[in-house]
Amino acid sequence: MNKLTHLDSQGQARMVDVGGKPQTARSAIAAGRILMSAEALTAIREGSGPKGDVLAAARIAGIMAAKKTGELIPLCHPLALDAVTVDFTFEGDGIRVTAQASLTGKTGVEMEAMTAAAIALLTIYDMAKAIDKGMVIGEVRLLEKTGGKSGAWRAEGAGE
Numbered sequence: 001m002n003k004l005t006h007l008d009s010q011g012q013a014r015m016v017d018v019g020g021k022p023q024t025a026r027s028a029i030a031a032g033r034i035l036m037s038a039e040a041l042t043a044i045r046e047g048s049g050p051k052g053d054v055l056a057a058a059r060i061a062g063i064m065a066a067k068k069t070g071e072l073i074p075l076c077h078p079l080a081l082d083a084v085t086v087d088f089t090f091e092g093d094g095i096r097v098t099a100q101a102s103l104t105g106k107t108g109v110e111m112e113a114m115t116a117a118a119i120a121l122l123t124i125y126d127m128a129k130a131i132d133k134g135m136v137i138g139e140v141r142l143l144e145k146t147g148g149k150s151g152a153w154r155a156e157g158a159g160e
Contacts, residue, residue: 036094079107086099108148114141118137
């Protein structure tokens with residue numbers, strides 16, 4: 001089992017010291033899905049929902065969330081991100097959100113990408129809940145990351 005880096009030798013929570021680490025180009029891609037009724041999906045696709053352009057609001061929310069990850073996740077470092085993108089794919093029974101975060105820095109951006117995806121999904125729910133309160137958010141996960149000491153990693157089955 002890998003050592004948990006956010007615990008000290010006494011098992012106390014700590015913020016990892018990245019002061020001595022070299023800066024490298026780093027990126028991460030995360031995704032998740034929201035399942036919904038055909039009526040909600042059609043309203044989002046057509047922009048006819050009661051709150052307006054659902055995906056525009058979700059994209060902005062995801063980007064803002066990535067920038068605030070260090071404030072939301074207790075032991076994450078605040079990061080100066082170089083770029084964040086949030087994209088949407090309509091599927092038969094819902095929408096897939098894919099978020100990518102990147103920077104040149106001393107620590108990875110996996111949490112920023114996952115936070116962007118999760119908050120974009122929650123925003124879709126908020127914007128369309130008047131049509132379908134039974135929407136289901138799930139499958140939020142890291143798909144891939146690059147950079148840093150551990151190098152590149154890709155989830156099994158990602159992108160297939």
